[in-house]
Amino acid sequence: MRIGNDLLHASLSGDTISTAPGDTASARKHDAAKEFSMVHSRSALPLVVLSSFVSALWASDAFAHAELVSATPAAKSMAMPAPTELKLKFSEGLELKFTGVKIVGPKQNVIETGPATLDPNDNTMLIVPIKSALPDGKYTVDWHALSTDGHKTKGTYWFESMK
Known part of the structure; x- marks a missing residue:
């Protein structure tokens, strides 16, 4: 579980994970971090789109005037x-x-x-x-x-x- 937490921390903080030639543990960490980041960024996309849509609706109602x-x-x-x-x-x-x-x-x-x-x-x-x-x-x-x-x-x- 320690590797998973390190990957989560590295992914969320924007840290880069360097790999030395032949260092398979580092390479696995790096690949897992990239996969973790990609999976979570794709799953966040619908939430971002939905929140943008709701904000646009709220803003148009809040700024309505008698034109x-x-x-x-x-x-x-x-x-x-x-x-x-x-x-x-x-x-x-x-x-x-x-x-x-x-x-x-x-x-x-x-x-x-x-x-x-x-x-x-x-x-x-x-x-x-x-x-x-x-x-x-x-x-x-x-x-x-x-x-x-x-x-x-x-x-x-x-x-x-x-x-």
Whole structure:
């Protein structure tokens, strides 16, 4: 059993086992250490793969945020006729009190909007009424959101409008 413990110690500590010519005991130790190392490294592979997979799943859940999934009018689109409201669909439920939108018009003026609401049947859909008709031009939408799990996100997109 002493040889087995020495091999285990040498294999785990990374020690090299040298063999002298004709030293069959040393050669057997060296071969056994290599075999021990190979067998145990192969048996550990499924555990490493499984733990990596579980870590990736945990990380994706832990870092989830309310990302903008879609918008009406859509990003980089031409809205005809001009919209009377914006609808922003997010990947998670929103805290309305800490979520908002600012629309900047073609002359860099802020467009007046009414109070934002959540769709009564879908707390991931933010609805922002536009108070007056939009003149033709390019509009930038700056949004910020707080998801129901407490994560903050923000973003920007643009659309063009034509009557």
